[in-house]
Amino acid sequence: MSRFVYADNAATTKLSANAFEAMKPYLTEYYGNPSSLYHIGVETRKAVDNARADVAKALNASKPNEIYFTSGGSESDNWAIKGAAELGAKKGRKHIISSKFEHHAVLHTLEYLEKHGYEVTLLEVHEDGLVRPEELEAAIREDTALVTIMFANNEIGTIQPIKELAAIAHKHGVLFHTDAVQAVGTVPVDIQDLGVDLLSLSSHKFHGPKGVGALYIKKGIRLPALIHGGAQERGIRAGTENIAGVVGMAAALKESTEHIPERNPRLEKIRDKLIDGLLTIDRSRINGDRKSRLPGNINMCFQGIEGESLLLMLDMQGVEASSGSACTSGSLDPSHVLLSIGLPHEIAHGSLRLTFSDDNTEEDVDYILEVLPPIIERLRSMSPLWEKIIKENNENI
């Protein structure tokens, strides 16, 4: 029986109905500029302020004005890292520490800074996809300006010990930023408890609208302006506010955060059922630590096949997923995340990522377990690489 299963929620999520309803008035009747004094401007100003307060509350930031609205995760990452780098340079600190498997919004920003005289150290993430706190401590230097480590990895879903890592950075007087794009709305994120200085988030990862996000900037950190212009966002990120966007984001964040206690145990259960089921396939593996992992993340490799053909065949069966193969990344190399955990190219090409949200059910898992194994079998039957793997193994036995 055919079914539609959207299992690519790490890429983006469906807009929540509540968020959509909350946005509507600001796409229609309330079109006033929040910087204006008249009635419809005052209404939109209130909406922006309320959204900021709601986001601050959901993340347990100490004050709403620590939340700065942006166009999304990439902008927040760029702003946090380039801004912290500039602050560091003023004190003669031009060294930044990050990890090998950050999102490209972080890695490419760091490459840009390297071209402008900064030094970057990328920490190993090991086979389990986890940064070691002692390795961070060992990498910190006198001139380290910033440590930026992602909260949860977008491909393999591993969750870093952010609180511990931030404490180490602070022990040495170094700012700490986390790209929490995959974590916010998905797992509990308590900013005051974590003790981070800067945190990036993106609305469309938790059923909010696309094109909007936020950067948390701890009170007292005078991050340089990203966009110069008007007085919006305390004058450091100018431009008329994306009112409907921030309202939708706040509504979605509230909803997805409230659902965590009910949703996560349920998702963990169906995630583990799927992983265990897929691990019964010959020469398959799970990528990244199984315990310190996002509740909806499944990332597997199947030897002897290539990810894109797997995705196309899954799509024909109504299952929408993603892969870290070269052919799906638009480059010649497979995903840098899979290479960073030590996978050889030929195995990384055969990767499959399935990411679940509130909308996924155990029926979805059962359906995937029904359609996926025959697809793998079919692709392997036409793969000369699989033929070789089997032959070599037989010779060994």
Place this chain on the structure above:
Amino acid sequence: MAYSEKVMDHFANPRNVGEMPDADGIGEVGNPKCGDIMKMYIKVKDDTITDVSFKTFGCGAAIATSSMATELVKGKSITDALTLTNKAVMEALDGLPPVKVHCSVLAEQAIKAALSDYYKRQGIDPEPIVGTIPECEECSFEEG
């Protein structure tokens, strides 16, 4: 990325798939590191390719171009098969996305590799006839 209907058809229903135990020529190109390997088998009688089959590890375009290449040389004389170009494979598939053009190059090379093997088995030096099959430039990884 959008594939043409023909690409999707040849991907979903590939023609001439499988090993050929009594092949007269077998060619293999590509490597696992790059994410695509094509293996072509040909059966030749009276200088005509009477049968052809393939096995491919790779993306949708790799499978579709392999399938189309086998269709284009099946029943052809070996001299005709030698003139197969990646462009002809692409055109027959109503085009490929730019990043997938290398798959059609691989398909052309796989046919040529099978023909080279055939000539070798006949005791004929294939190089003056087929030419050398270049290493895939894009796939020259640095070992490390």
